[in-house]
Amino acid sequence: MSDTGPVGARSAASISRDVRRGTLALRTLGGDVIDAVEKRNDELRAFVHFDAGEARAACDASHAEGALAGVPIAVKDNIATRGTLTTCASRILSSYRSPNDATVIERLAAAGAWVAGKTNLDEFAMGSSTEHSAFGPTSNPWDPTRVPGGSSGGSAAAVAAGLVPVALGSDTGGSVRQPAAFCGVTGLKPTWGRVSRSGLVAFASSLDQIGIFARSARDCARVLGVIAGHDPRDATTSIEPVPDYESALEGGIAGLSVGIVEGTWETLDDEMRVCFERSLTILRDLGVTVTHVALPSLGLSIAVYYIIANAEASANLARFDGIRYGRRAEGDHTLREGYVRSRTEGFGDEVKRRIMLGTFALSSGYYDEYYGRAQHARAMITAELRAAFGGVDLIAMPTTPTVAFRKGEKLADPLSMYLSDVYTAPANLAGIPAISVPAALSSEGLPIGLQLLGPHFAEPLLLRAAAAFESSLGVPVMVPPR
Amino acid sequence: MKIGIDEVRRVAALACLEFEAGGEAQMAEEMSRILDYVDQIRDVPSDPDGSSLQQPPVRLRDDVAGESLPADVVGASAPRFSRGHFIVPKVIGGE
Numbered sequence: 001m002s003d004t005g006p007v008g009a010r011s012a013a014s015i016s017r018d019v020r021r022g023t024l025a026l027r028t029l030g031g032d033v034i035d036a037v038e039k040r041n042d043e044l045r046a047f048v049h050f051d052a053g054e055a056r057a058a059c060d061a062s063h064a065e066g067a068l069a070g071v072p073i074a075v076k077d078n079i080a081t082r083g084t085l086t087t088c089a090s091r092i093l094s095s096y097r098s099p100n101d102a103t104v105i106e107r108l109a110a111a112g113a114w115v116a117g118k119t120n121l122d123e124f125a126m127g128s129s130t131e132h133s134a135f136g137p138t139s140n141p142w143d144p145t146r147v148p149g150g151s152s153g154g155s156a157a158a159v160a161a162g163l164v165p166v167a168l169g170s171d172t173g174g175s176v177r178q179p180a181a182f183c184g185v186t187g188l189k190p191t192w193g194r195v196s197r198s199g200l201v202a203f204a205s206s207l208d209q210i211g212i213f214a215r216s217a218r219d220c221a222r223v224l225g226v227i228a229g230h231d232p233r234d235a236t237t238s239i240e241p242v243p244d245y246e247s248a249l250e251g252g253i254a255g256l257s258v259g260i261v262e263g264t265w266e267t268l269d270d271e272m273r274v275c276f277e278r279s280l281t282i283l284r285d286l287g288v289t290v291t292h293v294a295l296p297s298l299g300l301s302i303a304v305y306y307i308i309a310n311a312e313a314s315a316n317l318a319r320f321d322g323i324r325y326g327r328r329a330e331g332d333h334t335l336r337e338g339y340v341r342s343r344t345e346g347f348g349d350e351v352k353r354r355i356m357l358g359t360f361a362l363s364s365g366y367y368d369e370y371y372g373r374a375q376h377a378r379a380m381i382t383a384e385l386r387a388a389f390g391g392v393d394l395i396a397m398p399t400t401p402t403v404a405f406r407k408g409e410k411l412a413d414p415l416s417m418y419l420s421d422v423y424t425a426p427a428n429l430a431g432i433p434a435i436s437v438p439a440a441l442s443s444e445g446l447p448i449g450l451q452l453l454g455p456h457f458a459e460p461l462l463l464r465a466a467a468a469f470e471s472s473l474g475v476p477v478m479v480p481p482r
Numbered sequence: 483m484k485i486g487i488d489e490v491r492r493v494a495a496l497a498c499l500e501f502e503a504g505g506e507a508q509m510a511e512e513m514s515r516i517l518d519y520v521d522q523i524r525d526v527p528s529d530p531d532g533s534s535l536q537q538p539p540v541r542l543r544d545d546v547a548g549e550s551l552p553a554d555v556v557g558a559s560a561p562r563f564s565r566g567h568f569i570v571p572k573v574i575g576g577e
Contacts, residue, residue: 096559097558097559098559099551099555099556099558099559100551230541232543233543235540235541235542235543236540239541299522300522300523300526302519303519303520303521303522303523304523306516306520307520307523314497318498321498323570323571328561328571332571334573335573336498338571339498340498340499340500341500343497343498343499344499344500344501347499352499352501352509353509353512353513355497355499356490356493356494356497356499356509356513357513357516357517359493359496359497360485360489360493360513360517363492363493363496368528369524369528370520370523372528373523373524373526373527373528374523374526376526376527376528377523377526380526414512414515414516415515415516415519418516
């Protein structure tokens with residue numbers, strides 16, 4: 001990765017080093033980021049809330065000390081930032097300004113980072129293409145006729161286009177890893193409980209996790225080290241000590257064992273399958289032993305995911321009724337009419353569809369048939385993964401079944417869109433960490449990702465494997481051809 | 483699983499949503515298609531009490547009063563706020 005040149009094309013590690021040394025002025029840095037965003041954002045719509053004055057003020061207010069001194073960060077617009085809009089790309093929250101920062105934002109600021117702006121997403125993080133946004137779709141920087149993936153597509157596009165070195169997203173079923181793969185950047189979903197979700201607008205609480213986009217495993221490690229750890233404001237955060245993720249990057253991965261799951265990649269189209277097999281060859285060349293593992297229930301993942309996630313979404317989004325939260329429908333009406341009109345006007349089609357499916361799965365007569373069975377199947381998948389990690393250190397899978405698809409291609413077919421998450425949802429169901437790293441370019445010049453999964457709290461090993469894979473690939477930076 | 487218009491109306495009422503006539507038919511069709519796919523889990527035994535899913539232990543914070551946001555800061559995000567109170571619409575009849 002470049003250590004010189006425009007700020008957005010540089011690593012977070014090199015920016016913070018130069019800011020601490022005093023060889024890179026915050027004012028210069030802020031100006032570079034503002035120029036880059038203003039030049040590209042009309043075309044990409046990576047940011048949905050970007051104000052040059054606010055960005056300049058945030059940069060000026062950051063400090064020149066800390067692990068992320070001066071580093072600009074793009075933040076998905078479902079993560080609260082004090083005083084600025086946090087809309088979840090929804091009409092129902094179109095004017096909401098949070099009274100406080102999410103814990104992750106506080107921790108980033110304490111480490112010297114500053115928020116450059118808020119990025120686009122599928123409404124309430126429900127989608128795989130960033131087309132379900134009240135602000136319109138984001139374009140993939142590699143090919144603007146294609147989607148960047150979702151739901152954190154704006155964050156992925158901002159990093160891929162070199163507007164910022166790192167960004168935050170949220171990953172409920174793959175919403176960091178899938179767009180990372182589509183945009184040719186690295187995307188980390190930490191262990192559930194590793195990073196506080198205080199200030200993350202809830203979609204599916206047993207699955208949601210804040211994740212990181214960067215152009216290297218090292219930058220992911222740097223940011224994770226800052227944001228990880230127990231938070232009294234989020235009782236689901238773990239008290240597990242936070243290791244030094246950057247020092248864990250060293251040492252290579254010779255001697256590790258990586259499992260591959262039969263039936264998960266053999267039916268891919270030729271190009272995706274060959275790419276995955278080539279990635280396995282690279283891992284073997286690094287001294288890794290590749291063996292088969294059995295995960296017989298993995299095929300249920302998407303069905304299980306869309307029952308549990310939608311059930312939790314229907315409960316979490318019940319609060320948006322125009323009274324407790326959310327924009328209120330105009331006019332005189334009864335209490336119930338007010339709820340119904342506010343929600344019907346405020347939510348987009350995909351959010352309504354998921355609320356309907358979740359409400360159905362939890363309703364009388366169907367709860368045991370759907371939700372009860374899904375919970376049992378989730379436990380089976382989790383147990384199988386736990387058993388698999390008894391025999392291998394990591395598991396490798398493709399991140400996505402295809403390269404980035406064209407805008408509009410899957411909008412009329414929700415099930416087809418849902419199946420985009422087929423390789424990513426299992427990690428959320430089991431609460432384990434996973435990372436997507438750039439693995440190759442397709443014949444059309446589009447990025448393809450490799451996904452590595454590890455047992456709970458195995459982020460150091462995952463990041464070390466990702467770093468070794470990156471360096472072996474010989475293409476550590478995959479900036480779109482602009 | 484086939485979902486009909488009546489089922490869409492029942493679930494929409496529970497979810498506090500409303501669909502136009504064409505929207506109800508479309509929702510019925512989309513839900514049916516998705517549930518057809520999801521129905522593969524019907525071969526899995528049910529877990530009505532959720533006991534098969536072990537949740538990691540959580541550490542609750544000490545039960546002591548701490549700092550909270552000032553009322554006027556919270557009230558700034560409400561449509562109407564006066565003297566420490568949220569002002570909500572007058573309820574006219576109904577439930």
